[in-house]
Amino acid sequence: MTSEKMLERELGLFSIETLDETERMQHAVPESASAAQTKKERILELHRSGTTDVAEIARRTLARPSYVAQVLQAAGLLDGYFDLYTTTAREQNIYSRFFRNVLSFRSVEAARESVRKIDRLYNYFERMGDRAGQHQAMVLALTGKNRARWSGKLEEAKVFDEWLARH
Known part of the structure; x- marks a missing residue:
């Protein structure tokens, strides 16, 4: 595996197509989850069940970290996260x-x-x-x-x- 691929995996930057079968199974939505469950609902469920790391939730749901953070912020479950897609209406600093x-x-x-x-x-x-x-x-x-x-x-x-x- 190239160092670039290793870094992508470490940061959670990969798509389902790049995963081997074992890894795909780790990312599969559990059978207990409804087939109609949205990615947003899955993110919130993971957070409620104790997985609070944005990168880990992103990895497990195959979502972008910025989307995970946006969902968690909107639900009032995350403060202090800012990136390119974070709304400028939230206060980041004194400016x-x-x-x-x-x-x-x-x-x-x-x-x-x-x-x-x-x-x-x-x-x-x-x-x-x-x-x-x-x-x-x-x-x-x-x-x-x-x-x-x-x-x-x-x-x-x-x-x-x-x-x-x-x-």
């Missing part, structure tokens, strides 16, 4: 309140408006000598770029990318 409801990429114009707001905040933190605040602005722009890109909104992603290239 979050400045950036609440700033990120949008519904259209190119919405992305431009987001970048204008991000830029104003970046400049504000620069005047204050607050490098951490500037960094948070850059993180939000990168989040916008990546979310837009992975949503197939390449023109919107370009708006964020151009701002990042200037800073």
Whole structure:
């Protein structure tokens, strides 16, 4: 097994097709679970039964860790988890309140408006000598770029990318 495959398995980044028969059986939904049980229900069931590690739940349900975290956060079972797909409405740190409801990429114009707001905040933190605040602005722009890109909104992603290239 290559080191890349070993790392993917260690991080829980694999698909059912890459598993051997024994491993597939370990990921099978137990017979006691309803055939109609959704992935979300399975995640919640695993958490209730004592499996609280996001990576382990992701591995056992063949879900992305970000999806597992989203489900657990929505159910009030997880705090303090943040990644690319975590809502910016949740407070991550002291700077979050400045950036609440700033990120949008519904259209190119919405992305431009987001970048204008991000830029104003970046400049504000620069005047204050607050490098951490500037960094948070850059993180939000990168989040916008990546979310837009992975949503197939390449023109919107370009708006964020151009701002990042200037800073």
